[in-house]
Structure formats: structure tokens, C-alpha cells
């Protein structure tokens with residue numbers, strides 16, 4: 001197992017999964033463009049060791065561009081990922097607090113200039129400035145002192161000032177509580193966490209759970225933390241970078257446009273944070289995460305499905321598998337029908353289970369939900385709009401879906417409430433007409449033989 005972020009990258013490099021780009025490329029647009037191309041062409045991890053202006057900092061992108069790498073991060077085979085997660089997840093292992101750690105190899109205080117220290121990327125044409133997109137923001141509940149963390153988009157506004165999108169719990173709730181007390185919220189922004197801790201940071205867990213203890217459970221050893229220099233917070237001892245600071249109470253400024261995970265430029269009135277200390281390892285590695293790529297699909301699918309597997313898959317009768325796309329806005333469910341109402345029953349259960357699944361498509365077992373053409377085919381041939389469609393209004397929506405409406409919360413909290421309608425499409429075949437809907441195929445033994453012949457042709461051509 002890997003003890004840190006760089007150990008994971010070294011391992012992937014030895015396995016031939018890393019593509020190293022040696023050309024001098026700019027952090028504004030060029031490196032993001034290269035990450036996007038590498039991610040769509042072959043899915044390699046992209047390593048840049050000659051970023052313009054940052055010759056001593058390697059930049060790594062598309063780290064989790066393939067689901068197989070999530071499994072590798074936890075030291076298991078891809079097919080065993082879900083089972084390993086469920087069997088280990090609840091055996092929490094508390095983090096241990098160390099006196100020192102590699103993240104303290106360099107401690108920068110005084111006048112902070114973030115962009116002189118970190119190669120923060122500007123990703124899309126109309127982004128207002130450089131954004132951290134893989135930043136795990138750590139904070140404590142101002143009432144209970146329990147730690148929480150999550151990825152949040154962070155704009156570098158000024159040399160030591162950030163704009164930060166604290167829209168999802170637990171940090172949105174922490175800020176709310178701090179503001180009610182008229183206090184700033186202490187935050188540590190961590191880049192380059194060991195993979196298990198990074199993955200644990202994005203899962204949707206019940207309030208009050210320390211995600212470092214989940215990370216410990218997943219890799220069966222405790223995550224080592226160190227105290228921050230200037231805050232009452234703890235961060236991974238082996239992280240690549242940590243920025244220490246405070247979110248200012250009741251201050252909001254327009255933050256954006258930023259090209260979001262849904263593929264649109266979005267601007268919000270968001271809080272401001274001031275940074276007063278940066279610590280980092282020697283020869284640090286910067287973790288880049290390109291928005292709106294298949295890496296985000298992999299991460300959101302993991303974030304929703306691992307923790308909520310029992311609600312989303314195991315407890316829904318007949319459910320075989322579930323695929324989430326576009327931040328979970330589109331959900332494709334594969335079911336084994338036992339009676340004709342099963343397709344609609346699954347749609348209704350999924351609509352109520354708390355994920356932002358605006359479009360739900362239910363298909364049979366003979367449809368490969370990871371193959372888009374197969375899904376289109378099921379919709380084209382098994383779905384009748386006047387019979388198989390369910391629409392529900394006034395459901396909780398996802399704020400970064402630009403088609404939703406946002407309202408002030410009735411509780412007086414500063415967090416806006418997002419409303420959406422949901423649609424369910426039952427593209428399963430009627431049970432009584434199995435024969436009519438039998439899928440055409442070539443005899444499997446012929447397919448196997450021809451496949452083997454073609455493989456040898458293809459390998460000769462290399």
C-alpha cells in the first residue's frame with residue numbers, strides 16, 4: 001500500500017500508467033488542455049515536469065481517470081472494489097497525531113504570494129482566474145470540534161486571498177455555525193493527499209464522521225496527521241502542500257465564471273478566505289483535476305455509490321447495477337425484473353434516495369449500462385413515452401445544474417435551496433413479451449473464435 005501521494009504515482013509509473021510530458025507548457029490553459037486530451041485519448045495519468053515558471057514542481061493530472069486506479073489506490077482488484085469498501089468501511093481506524101512530518105519541510109509565513117509557490121492552473125477559456133480543483137478543505141465543526149472535509153473549488157483572487165465554494169456539507173454547515181457566532185472558520189487546504197484519504201474526502205457520509213478514520217479503515221492502518229502551524233486543525237503529515245487560513249464571516253464576493261463539473265461557466269456569491277501560512281514538501285507535486293472530464297465521472301460515481309450502496313443498490317429489489325454520469329444527474333439502473341411494475345418501482349425508489357439523479361433510465365440485464373449505444377438502443381426500442389414515463393416536480397436539485405431554480409432557505413440559513421423536476425424512463429421489456437424483445441446475436445462460440453483470430457491480426461500490425 002502507498003504511504004503518500006508520490007508513492008502512488010511512482011507505483012503507477014512502474015506499471016506503465018504514467019505519460020510524462022517534458023515540453024515546457026503554461027499553467028494557463030496549456031497543461032489543462034494536455035490533461036483533457038490525454039484523458040480522452042488513452043486515460044493515462046499525465047505528469048508534467050516542465051511547467052513554465054515552476055521548474056521544480058511536477059504536476060500530475062487524470063490520476064483517477066480510470067476506475068481501475070481507484071481499486072489500485074486501495075490495493076485491491078477492480079472487481080473487488082465495492083466489496084472491499086463495504087467490508088472495511090465501518091471498522092474505523094482513528095488517525096494518529098505525529099510531532100512532525102514531510103509536509104513541514106518548508107514553512108512559509110509572512111507575506112504570502114500563493115502563485116509564487118503553487119502552479120495553480122487556469123482551466124477553461126472564460127475562467128476568471130487560476131483555480132484549485134483538487135483542493136481538500138479541512139475544517140472543524142465550531143460546535144462539536146469534529147473534523148470534516150471535502151473537495152471545494154478555490155479561486156486565487158489575490159496573492160493571499162481566495163474565493164471558495166462551500167456549497168455542500170459538512171463545510172457549508174460549519175461556516176453557517178461559525179457565522180452565527182460571528183467568527184471566522186479556520187480551514188486547511190490540502191493538496192496531494194495520500195490516495196485513500198483523498199478518496200475518503202469526497203464520499204457522502206453522515207454528519208459527524210471523521211473521514212480520516214474512514215480512510216484508515218479502507219487501508220487498514222491509521223492516517224498520520226500533524227498539527228497546523230497556525231490553526232487548531234490537523235492535516236496529513238505526508239501531504240504535498242497545505243495552505244492555512246480563515247474564511248471571513250459574512251463576506252461574499254462574486255466568484256467565477258468557472259467552468260464547472262457540469263460543463264458550464266458558473267458564478268456565485270461566495271465566501272472569501274485569507275491565507276497566512278503555506279507548508280510543503282521538498283520537490284512538491286501538484287495535484288491537478290480537470291473539471292468536466294471522465295475523471296470527475298469516476299470520482300462522483302465512487303463518491304455516491306460506495307457509501308450509499310446499501311440504499312442505492314442492495315436494498316432495491318431486483319437492482320443489479322447502477323451507473324452515475326454528469327455528477328450523478330443522469331443515472332442508469334440495470335434491473336432483473338420479476339414483475340412488470342419493477343421498472344417504475346425502481347425509478348420511484350431512486351428518485352427518493354437523496355442523489356441528484358434528474359434523469360433515471362432503467363434497463364434490463366441484457367443491456368450494458370457502461371455502453372452508451374446500448375442505453376440508446378434500449379430507449380429507442382423498449383420505451384413508450386405515454387406508458388413508461390414518470391415526472392416528479394419540486395425535488396432537491398444540484399446547484400451546479402444551470403437548469404435548476406434556486407431559492408432562499410426557509411430556515412434563514414445562508415445556503416440556497418436548489419429545486420429540480422425529475423424524470424424516469426422505464427426502458428425495460430414487458431415480462432410477457434420476452435421473445436419479441438430477444439436481442440439478435442452471433443453465436444457466442446463464433447464470436448470467440450473470430451475475436452481470437454482478429455487479436456492476432458491486430459497484434460501483428462503493431
Ligand SMILES: Cc1cc2nc3c(=O)[nH]c(=O)nc-3n(C[C@H](O)[C@H](O)[C@H](O)COP(=O)(O)O)c2cc1C
Nearest residue numbers: 150151152153165166167168169170202203204205
Ligand atoms: C471533483 C469534485 C469537486 C467538488 N467541488 C465542490 C465545490 O466546489 N463546492 C462544494 O461545496 N462541494 C464540492 N464537491 C463536493 C464535496 O467535496 C464533498 O464531496 C461533499 O462535501 C461530500 O461530503 P459529505 O458527505 O461530508 O457531505 C466536489 C466533489 C467532487 C468529487
